[in-house]
Amino acid sequence: MAKITYIEHDGTKHEIEVADGLTVMEGAIRNMVPGIDADCGGACACATCHVYVDEAWLGKTGDKTGVEESMLDFATDVQDNSRLSCQIKVSPELDGLIVRMPEYQG
Template identity: 60%
Template sequence: MPKISIIAKDGTPFELQVEAGSTVMENAVRNSIPGIVSECGGACACATCHVYVDEEWIERVGPPGSIEADMLEFAYDVRSTSRLSCQIKVSEEHEGLTMHVPERQS
């Protein structure tokens, strides 16, 4: 059960103990973290679960897949650390993973 941390847009940190194999989006939504919408529920179809992965983590988390990258290209304020959180599966190696919620989703 790695612990991950999501910083809301107002700076409030949410520390979550999550199951390995679950996605960051699922955990964010279950815990009602503001700013993660996820209309499509994880189908990589809506781009409303955009997060910035902390610089320190981006290499370990890795780049977006091709569909994800295509969706992200048109997201609001996309950066080199942008990912769709429904496509980030948490593993044991992600202990301490930190992400930030963007200003808005679209």
């Protein structure tokens, strides 16, 4: 399990233990963290699970795929550290991961 800190746009923090093998998005949905809608259920077919990965963790979350890059074109306020949380698999190496939600999804 990894402890992941989800930070809402207004600064509200949610520290959640997420099981290895799940995605960061699944951890948020299963724990009712507001700000991650996940309309497509994790199929990388929308951009409603958009998060900003804390800069210190970018190297540990893996590379964006071409499909993820394409879906981020539909997200609002994309930054260099933008990711779709459905594409980040939780592992012990992500213990302490911090992600922030944008003000709007989609």
